[in-house]
Structures are given as C-alpha cells and as structure tokens.
Amino acid sequence: MAFRAFYALPVENFSTDTGQHTNAVYGFTSMLIKMIEQREPTHVAVAFDLDTPTFRTQEYAEYKGGRNKTPEEFHGQVDLIVKVMEAMQIPTVTLDGYEADDIIATLSSQAEDAGWEVMVVSGDRDAFQLITDKVTVLYPKKGISDIPPMDSAAVEAKYFVPPKRYSDLAALVGETADNLPGVPGVGPKTAAKWINLYGGVDGILENLDSIGGKVGESLRANVDSVKRNRRLNHLLRDLELPVELEHMVLQHPDRAAIEELFDALQFNTLRKRLFDLFGEEDAVRETEVNAPAHQVVSEAAALKEWLAESNQLNVALQLVAETAEGGDDAVGLALVAHARAAYVPLASLDAEAEQLLAHWLSDLDAPKIVHDFKYAYKVLSRRGFELLGVVDDTAISAYLIQPDRRSYELADLAQYHLKMSVAAPDAAASGQLELGLTEDDKAGPAVVQAFAALQLSEHFAGQLVERGANQLMGGLDLPLSLVLARMELAGIAMDAGALDRLVDDFTVTIDAASSAAFGIIGKEINLGSPKQLQAVLFDDLGLPKTKKIKTGYSTDADALNDLFAKTGNEFLVQLLTYRDATKLRQTVEGLRKTVADDGRIHTTYAQTVAATGRLSSINPNLQNIPVRSEEGRRIREAFVVGEGYETLLTADYSQIEMRIMAHLSGDEGLIEAFRSGEDLHRFVGAHIFGVAPEDVTSEMRAKVKAMSYGLVYGLSSFGLSKQLNISVDEARTLMKDYFSRFGAVRDYLRGVVDQARVDGFTSTIEGRRRYLPDLASDNRQLREMSERAALNAPIQGSAADIIKKAMLGVAQELESQGLKSRMLLQVHDELVLEVAPGEREQVEKLVRAQMGGAADLSVPLDVSVGVGANWQEAGH
DNA sequence: TCAAAGACGTA
DNA sequence: CGTACGTCTTTGAC
Numbered sequence: 061m062a063f064r065a066f067y068a069l070p071v072e073n074f075s076t077d078t079g080q081h082t083n084a085v086y087g088f089t090s091m092l093i094k095m096i097e098q099r100e101p102t103h104v105a106v107a108f109d110l111d112t113p114t115f116r117t118q119e120y121a122e123y124k125g126g127r128n129k130t131p132e133e134f135h136g137q138v139d140l141i142v143k144v145m146e147a148m149q150i151p152t153v154t155l156d157g158y159e160a161d162d163i164i165a166t167l168s169s170q171a172e173d174a175g176w177e178v179m180v181v182s183g184d185r186d187a188f189q190l191i192t193d194k195v196t197v198l199y200p201k202k203g204i205s206d207i208p209p210m211d212s213a214a215v216e217a218k219y220f221v222p223p224k225r226y227s228d229l230a231a232l233v234g235e236t237a238d239n240l241p242g243v244p245g246v247g248p249k250t251a252a253k254w255i256n257l258y259g260g261v262d263g264i265l266e267n268l269d270s271i272g273g274k275v276g277e278s279l280r281a282n283v284d285s286v287k288r289n290r291r292l293n294h295l296l297r298d299l300e301l302p303v304e305l306e307h308m309v310l311q312h313p314d315r316a317a318i319e320e321l322f323d324a325l326q327f328n329t330l331r332k333r334l335f336d337l338f339g340e341e342d343a344v345r346e347t348e349v350n351a352p353a354h355q356v357v358s359e360a361a362a363l364k365e366w367l368a369e370s371n372q373l374n375v376a377l378q379l380v381a382e383t384a385e386g387g388d389d390a391v392g393l394a395l396v397a398h399a400r401a402a403y404v405p406l407a408s409l410d411a412e413a414e415q416l417l418a419h420w421l422s423d424l425d426a427p428k429i430v431h432d433f434k435y436a437y438k439v440l441s442r443r444g445f446e447l448l449g450v451v452d453d454t455a456i457s458a459y460l461i462q463p464d465r466r467s468y469e470l471a472d473l474a475q476y477h478l479k480m481s482v483a484a485p486d487a488a489a490s491g492q493l494e495l496g497l498t499e500d501d502k503a504g505p506a507v508v509q510a511f512a513a514l515q516l517s518e519h520f521a522g523q524l525v526e527r528g529a530n531q532l533m534g535g536l537d538l539p540l541s542l543v544l545a546r547m548e549l550a551g552i553a554m555d556a557g558a559l560d561r562l563v564d565d566f567t568v569t570i571d572a573a574s575s576a577a578f579g580i581i582g583k584e585i586n587l588g589s590p591k592q593l594q595a596v597l598f599d600d601l602g603l604p605k606t607k608k609i610k611t612g613y614s615t616d617a618d619a620l621n622d623l624f625a626k627t628g629n630e631f632l633v634q635l636l637t638y639r640d641a642t643k644l645r646q647t648v649e650g651l652r653k654t655v656a657d658d659g660r661i662h663t664t665y666a667q668t669v670a671a672t673g674r675l676s677s678i679n680p681n682l683q684n685i686p687v688r689s690e691e692g693r694r695i696r697e698a699f700v701v702g703e704g705y706e707t708l709l710t711a712d713y714s715q716i717e718m719r720i721m722a723h724l725s726g727d728e729g730l731i732e733a734f735r736s737g738e739d740l741h742r743f744v745g746a747h748i749f750g751v752a753p754e755d756v757t758s759e760m761r762a763k764v765k766a767m768s769y770g771l772v773y774g775l776s777s778f779g780l781s782k783q784l785n786i787s788v789d790e791a792r793t794l795m796k797d798y799f800s801r802f803g804a805v806r807d808y809l810r811g812v813v814d815q816a817r818v819d820g821f822t823s824t825i826e827g828r829r830r831y832l833p834d835l836a837s838d839n840r841q842l843r844e845m846s847e848r849a850a851l852n853a854p855i856q857g858s859a860a861d862i863i864k865k866a867m868l869g870v871a872q873e874l875e876s877q878g879l880k881s882r883m884l885l886q887v888h889d890e891l892v893l894e895v896a897p898g899e900r901e902q903v904e905k906l907v908r909a910q911m912g913g914a915a916d917l918s919v920p921l922d923v924s925v926g927v928g929a930n931w932q933e934a935g936h
Numbered sequence: 937t938c939a940a941a942g943a944c945g946t947a
Numbered sequence: 948c949g950t951a952c953g954t955c956t957t958t959g960a961c
Binding site: 586588589590591592611642643646647650666669670671672674675676677678679680681683684769770771772773774775776777778779780782783844848849851852853855856860888 | 948949950951952953954955956957958
C-alpha cells in the first residue's frame with residue numbers, strides 16, 4: 061500500500077523543507093485515516109515485509125526478481141510510516157523469513173476463528189485467497205482513493221473462480237510482479253475453465269492427460285512451474301507472531317508524538333483530520349482520576365496544618381493566573397504532595413494565612429517542584445511573594461533530557477512521557493471568570509497539573525542521572541532561572557524621546573528612497589513585496605536572474621548587491637536603502653510598543669528553546685538589536701541607564717567560540733595564538749600565508765576570519781568561495797593550508813562527528829548533550845545537516861555553558877558583596893549590567909573575575925568591559 | 937484568521 | 948552548499 065501511495069502521488073509535491081520525500085507516508089497515512097473513518101474498526105495492525113530473505117526466495121531465487129530498483133525517493137519512507145504507526149499507537153508486525161501477506165493471513169485466520177469480522181487492505185492479489193463470508197479484502201483499483209471491497213461474489217465476477225481457488229488460477233496464469241511464469245498460452249479464462257471442471261490445481265494435475273490441444277501440451281511441459289507457483293503463492297496462516305489480537309485494539313493516537321512527527325513531516329491537514337477522527341476533545345483524562353482530591357485552604361490554621369503534614373516532602377505547585385495588563389496576575393495556588401492536594405485562593409486569605417504562605421514560599425528548606433519556575437516566580441513577585449526553594453522545574457528537566465523538542469508545555473510532556481492527558485494550564489486566560497467560570501472550576505485542573513508535574517519530576521529524576529544531566533540541572537540551568545527571573549523583572553530603561561526621533565529619521569530616509577526608486581521605474585509598487593519586486597527587476601528592468609527560490613528568483617540583500625555589481629542599476633541602491641531603513645524603523649517601532657509603564661523593556665528569556673543550550677530572547681528580542689551599521693547602532697543609544705543608577709556596563713568575551721575550539725582540539729598552534737595575545741586572525745593569517753604578522757593585509761585577515769568562524773559551522777569550500785567571492789579551487793586551497801597548519805583542529809572536527817555517530821549525541825564541556833539521530837539517516841540532506849549541527853553544538857553549547865556559569869557567579873558575588881548593581885541583559889557572549897553609584901570599580905572587578913574564571917580552558921578567557929550612559933556608549 | 941514564505945537583525 | 952535564534956511583512960488559502 062505504501063508503494064501504491066508512492067506511485068499514486070507525485071513525489072515533487074510531497075517533501076519537507078529538509079528534502080525528505082513524504083508522498084508514500086502521506087498517502088499511506090491519509091488512506092489509513094480514511095479507512096478508520098469509514099470502516100470503524102475496533103482493532104488495527106499493519107504488517108511489513110523485511111529486506112531479509114524469505115522462505116520463498118530460498119525455494120526460488122528468482123522470486124520477485126527482475127523488479128526495478130526501489131526508487132531513491134522511496135527510501136526512508138517506510139521507516140517514517142512505522143513512526144507514524146507508533147505515534148498512532150497502531151502495532152506494526154514483521155517476521156524474519158516471511159512476508160507481510162503471511163502475517164496478514166495468520167492474523168486474519170486468528171481473528172476469523174475468534175468470530176470477528178476482518179478487513180484486509182492489501183495491494184497484493186494473493187490476499188484474495190483469504191476471502192470468506194467473514195473476511196473481505198480491500199484491493200486498490202486505481203491509486204489509493206478507489207479501494208473497493210472484494211468479497212466472494214466480486215472475485216467470482218471478475219475471475220470466474222471462488223476466492224479459495226484464486227491461488228490456483230494465479231499459479232496457472234503466472235504472476236509477472238513476483239516473477240512467477242505460468243503456463244504459456246493459459247490465461248485467466250482457460251485457467252478458470254479447468255479449475256471449475258476439475259476443482260482446482262490438484263484435480264487438474266490428476267487429469268493431465270485428458271486435457272487436449274496445444275494448451276494441454278503446454279500444461280504438461282510446465283507442471284513443475286505450476287506446482288512451484290502454487291507453493292509460493294500459498295499464504296501461511298500459522299506463524300508465531302509477536303503480537304496477540306488484543307494488542308491491536310485501536311487506541312487514541314499519542315498526541316504529543318503525533319504533533320512532533322507530523323510537524324516534522326509538515327502534515328498539517330492530516331494532523332487535523334486525525335485529531336478530528338478521534339474527537340480529541342474527548343480524550344480520557346486519566347490523571348483526573350488519579351490525582352488526589354483537594355481541599356480548599358484559605359484559613360491560617362488549615363494552611364499551617366497542610367504545610368506541616370507535607371513537611372520535607374516535595375510539594376508540586378501550580379499557579380492559577382489571569383492575564384492582565386502588566387503581566388499575569390496570580391489568583392490561586394494548587395499544591396500537591398504525595399497523595400494530598402490543596403488549593404489556596406489568594407484573594408480570600410486572611411493576613412495571618414498570607415504571611416504563613418509567604419514564609420513557606422520563600423523557605424529554602426521547603427522543597428518545591430514547579431513547571432516553568434521563572435514564570436511562577438515573576439507572577440508571584442507581583443503579589444509580593446518570593447518563590448524560593450525550588451528543587452525541580454519540569455520544563456527544564458525535560459529540556460535537558462530532550463533539548464530539541466518543539467514544546468515543553470506541561471500538557472504535552474505529560475502526554476508524551478506519562479501518557480496522561482492533562483488540560484493545558486493556560487486555560488485561565490482573563491475573561492474566563494466573567495464567562496461564568498468560578499475559581500473553583502479552575503482549582504481542579506490546576507491540581508491535576510500540579511500532580512502531573514510531581515509525576516513528571518519523579519519520572520525525570522532517573523533519566524537526568526542516566527543522561528548525565530543532574531549536575532547541569534542543579535548546578536546550572538535551574539539556579540540560572542532565578543537569575544533570569546530577576547533580570548526580566550528589572551528590565552532595561554529606554555529613552556522614549558530617542559526612540560521617537562529614530563522613527564522620524566528613518567521615515568525620512570524611507571520616503572526619500574522610495575520616491576527615488578519609483579522615479580527610476582516609473583511606477584509605484586510595494587517595495588516590501590518580493591513578488592512585486594521580482595516583476596520589476598526581472599520583467600520590467602530585465603535584469604539578470606539571481607538565485608532560484610521557491611517563488612521565482614531571490615531579491616535578498618546578497619542577490620541585490622550582486623545585481624548592482626553587475627549592472628550598476630540605481631534602483632537597486634534605493635531599494636537596499638529602503639530595505640535597511642524599514643528594517644530599522646520596524647525594529648524601533650517594535651521596541652517602542654514594548655516599553656512598560658515603568659519606562660523599561662522587560663524581555664523574556666526562553667531557557668528551553670535553543671537545542672544547543674543557548675538562551676533566546678522574546679517579546680521583544682533584545683539579542684538582535686543592530687550593532688553592525690552606523691545607523692543601526694543609534695538604536696542602542698536609546699537603551700539607557702535607569703534612574704538611581706550611575707552607568708551601564710557591558711562585558712563580553714572576545715572570540716569565545718574560537719577559544720573553545722582551541723581548547724577542545726588541543727591544537728598547539730591555535731593555543732599559542734591565544735596565549736601570545738596577538739590579534740587572532742592576524743596570527744593565523746601569518747601562519748597560513750607564510751608572512752610576518754605585521755605583513756598580513758586586511759584582505760588576508762578577512763579571509764582567515766571568515767574561515768575560522770566557518771569551520772565552527774561546518775562550512776564547505778563552496779560556501780567559503782561564495783562568501784569570499786573567490787573560486788572554489790582557491791577556497792579549497794585556503795582550507796587545505798589552514799588545516800595543514802592547524803591539523804589538530806581538523807582531527808578534532810572529524811572526531812566530533814565520528815563520536816556523535818557512535819554515541820548518538822554530542823556533549824559540551826559541562827556535559828550538555830544534543831541528540832542527533834539523523835546522523836544515521838540515509839537521506840543525505842538530513843544526514844549532512846546533522847553533521848554540521850554536530851560540529852557546531854559542542855562549541856556553541858560550551859560557550860552557552862560558560863556564560864551561564866559566569867552569570868551565576870556574577871549574581872552570587874553582587875549579592876554577597878552587598879551591591880545594588882544588577883544584571884539586565886545577556887546577548888550570548890555579552891552581559892549588560894546597571895551599576896549603582898560608587899560601585900563601578902568593584903562591579904567591573906567582580907564581573908571580570910567571574911566571567912574570566914567561568915571555565916578552566918587551556919587558553920585564557922578574555923573579557924572586555926566598557927561603561928557608558930547608554931548601551932552604544934558602553935559597548936566597545 | 938491563519939500559516940507559509942521571504943527577508944533580515946543578532947551571536 | 949555555515950550554526951543558533953525571533954520578528955516583521957506580504958500573500959494566499961480557508
């Protein structure tokens with residue numbers, strides 16, 4: 061059926077961005093969903109052939125011989141189908157030495173014996189022999205959309221023999237697809253006539269001599285073929301299978317697994333169809349059954365008693381919050397410890413209970429488990445509570461175990477790891493109370509969520525140890541989330557007037573550039589529309605074609621610069637200016653919208669997004685504020701020191717990734733470069749080009765710099781040649797020279813990928829893993845992508861480890877030295893702090909010490925520091 | 937209203 | 948045919 065789907069659907073219409081073909085997977089899954097919908101089976105299983113020899117090939121080596129090679133595009137799709145079946149919780153069955161049809165025959169017989177009604181879906185006509193009054197075969201007539209049921213009557217109407225005689229007919233006629241030649245001159249009509257006359261092949265063989273004519277002779281000459289055909293096309297019904305019928309009960313799909321898989325396959329419509337089919341709204345809420353019943357605790361005495369009884373036990377805590385203007389507002393707390401649960405409504409607490417709660421929340425000796433601690437900390441802090449003593453954040457645990465998941469929502473994790481269905485905790489959006497939902501209505505789900513977090517925490521504990529992530533959790537990522545929470549709460553002050561001026565200035569540039577552009581082409585178009593631009597550039601102006609993309613030809617900055625170099629067309633200049641200025645204006649307008657009432661921007665750091673271990677910054681993203689262009693840097697001038705503070709201070713690592721490369725590879729040349737204190741790229745350039753460091757030209761230096769960084773990402777000679785605008789040969793020579801000077805770097809890079817292939821993951825210096833199963837993929841594009849990720853992950857991830865450790869050190873030192881200064885931002889290799897009056901020197905000293913000492917590498921960790929009234933000035 | 941595609945900002 | 952991100956706009960399908 062997978063093969064049928066493959067040929068029925070045009071392969072070019074079904075592939076993912078990464079180049080994996082999916083037409084067979086799509087067709088198979090789509091057909092299966094439709095089958096389930098229409099036929100409403102109670103039990104389902106899918107059988108597969110294996111690549112290994114079967115009893116048929118052993119008896120007859122030419123069996124199924126002469127077939128064309130499986131098309132390249134089909135490769136890997138069967139494995140994907142198996143994965144889809146796993147996610148749908150449908151058992152897949154294979155058996156060494158046998159074909160899928162034998163498995164089907166066996167299951168079919170078993171089910172029939174049990175008195176069940178059976179439907180066999182197969183593209184192999186041999187399945188017709190299974191048809192009885194209980195067994196129907198669905199056989200595809202054309203493609204995969206027309207799969208009519210074949211019962212006895214249908215088979216007889218088509219082949220003139222009853223189903224149980226179909227194999228006899230096939231033995232006589234032969235089967236080209238299986239490379240089984242029949243009796244020459246005997247077609248279906250003759251075969252059917254004989255079968256009906258003598259009752260089947262056995263009867264025919266007994267009466268060989270009474271069959272006259274040419275065909276009779278032909279039959280007598282090919283008796284052995286007929287006997288062999290009959291043996292081979294007979295399906296076995298008594299195999300020992302690894303599944304029982306009761307394992308085939310149709311279940312709800314594994315929601316999390318489906319989401320992950322269909323996401324990767326880009327099956328959006330199918331996912332919807334599948335979930336609709338199973339009425340996912342009605343998913344069984346197992347945890348609600350298992351979660352302990354809760355009591356509402358709002359009085360001091362009851363709270364005191366509840367907390368005392370859970371003394372020393374891990375208490376899972378789940379917030380009930382409502383969305384509000386300046387951030388979500390806490391409404392209540394669900395608490396679960398062991399088999400006990402409580403709900404604490406914040407609004408109805410008396411003063412004594414509130415104090416009791418505040419004390420417990422901030423008690424370092426009262427161990428708590430939270431899903432998304434940073435969020436809870438921030439929300440509670442707005443109510444004047446401080447949440448401390450958290451020993452596990454299940455979102456972070458899940459991330460460390462599986463750093464490339466798409467979602468770490470509690471509901472998804474519970475489904476995936478525990479097979480529990482839990483309502484998503486964000487159900488408490490504002491307005492729900494007004495819609496008649498009482499607080500009581502939310503207490504229940506929150507208790508279930510807390511219960512799920514508790515279960516997850518226990519589930520993860522062993523896995524963290526297994527994956528060597530325990531130290532990373534307790535010593536790095538979990539404590540860091542508290543540091544991040546405080547940074548987010550602090551935010552960074554903005555100069556509103558400066559933002560307004562920037563918008564005005566950029567608007568002037570935009571207007572000038574667009575009218576100039578329109579003047580040149582003689583009409584007004586939307587310069588922001590790549591589609592309209594393509595029409596102007598390649599049709600109206602007739603410029604040479606650029607890089608091909610899905611929708612035509614590229615109009616990106618690279619392509620436009622190329623075009624300008626070739627044609628000198630002034631329109632391109634105006635367009636690039638327009639693009640630059642709109643991007644900048646858009647950045648500024650975005651920032652302006654996110655300034656809070658306190659005049660500061662509070663970004664949110666996502667701690668479980670980047671698969672390498674980096675942080676990311678959202679709402680807004682403060683990790684991509686322009687810095688490279690003059691105009692862009694002006695935006696940084698709007699990030700200013702806040703009232704009551706003396707200055708901003710930035711501290712960043714110089715060339716941290718190359719230093720990590722030097723350390724991990726142990727390359728003496730590279731280590732020497734860093735120890736010498738000489739400019740890295742100059743030093744490396746001197747070695748590669750065989751000149752003195754002072755004779756390295758800026759052009760040479762630029763080449764070396766591009767290559768050094770490219771190496772960290774798995775850059776190819778093709779990529780390097782494009783980037784440096786040189787020939788591929790020249791790029792190849794450059795790389796060869798590089799590696800001959802820094803041989804240990806090459807050996808290291810090669811070793812990383814080899815090791816990752818063996819282990820299935822890469823590791824950073826702190827032991828943070830990234831799992832790369834696609835290193836074994838037979839899809840080249842996927843495999844090579846993973847190889848590049850394997851090169852990069854240990855380097856980028858180690859840099860992330862180091863700055864995270866530094867942040868913990870800085871936070872710790874600021875506190876223990878009793879300083880008022882605070883960290884505000886992290887930009888991967890840079891920290892931005894707000895320095896309180898009189899603390900500048902002390903802060904600089906401790907920041908240098910903590911950042912410089914965050915890792916013990918074989919090369920020094922260089923830190924440069926700058927101060928100023930705004931981010932631009934403080935940069936260096 | 938939503939998702940995809942294209943473009944582009946950072947390290 | 949260089950990794951890791953987030954955000955904006957246009958476009959077209961529903």
